[in-house]
Amino acid sequence: MALQLFDEEEFLNIDYSATKPAIGEYDTCIFKACDFTNADISGTAFIDCVFEQCLFSNTNLIDTMFQSCHFNGSKLLGTDFSKCRAFLLSFNFSDCQLDLSSFHRLELKKILFRNCSLKEVDFEETVLTGALFENCDLEGAIFVKTNLENVDFTTANNYSFDPEMNSIRKAHFSLQGLPGLLQKYDIIIN
Numbered sequence: 001m002a003l004q005l006f007d008e009e010e011f012l013n014i015d016y017s018a019t020k021p022a023i024g025e026y027d028t029c030i031f032k033a034c035d036f037t038n039a040d041i042s043g044t045a046f047i048d049c050v051f052e053q054c055l056f057s058n059t060n061l062i063d064t065m066f067q068s069c070h071f072n073g074s075k076l077l078g079t080d081f082s083k084c085r086a087f088l089l090s091f092n093f094s095d096c097q098l099d100l101s102s103f104h105r106l107e108l109k110k111i112l113f114r115n116c117s118l119k120e121v122d123f124e125e126t127v128l129t130g131a132l133f134e135n136c137d138l139e140g141a142i143f144v145k146t147n148l149e150n151v152d153f154t155t156a157n158n159y160s161f162d163p164e165m166n167s168i169r170k171a172h173f174s175l176q177g178l179p180g181l182l183q184k185y186d187i188i189i190n
Helices: 175-185
Strands: 004-007 010-012 024-027 030-032 045-047 050-052 065-067 069-072 091-094 112-114 132-134
Touching: none
Parallel strands: 004 024, 010 030, 024 045, 030 050, 045 065, 050 069, 069 091, 091 112, 112 132
Antiparallel strands: none
């Protein structure tokens, strides 16, 4: 069966949790207010696509390709991005809720998270070199053996991780964020 190609199309208010999307390649497409909750989009390729106010909670992403995609105002609870196709994987998130999601072992250099909730997100063994966490809530996010070199946490809040268990060379932090880096020492900072 030949894969379908969708080019510069717009998809509005489609409930993919009830109707499976066509497996194929979506180039420069816009998805607005679409519901991918519990949907299986395995093997689908999204290139230069924009997802606005979409729902992606518990979506099956096995071998799904996201290349230069943007998520805006979307809810992606419990989404396991670690199952995506790793080759050329790149996306950015603005005003999104990504709580309980996983980016485990992915290479996401220069990824942008702007105004996002990233509570209890798994970044274990992830390469985040040059990433920006702008005004993001990282409460309970997991950073273990994570490459955080040159990552900007200046306006992020509620992060807590062990600098000795991660590579943080030239990472940027605010004074308000330092307690999250010193938590393991059980000291009091006034």
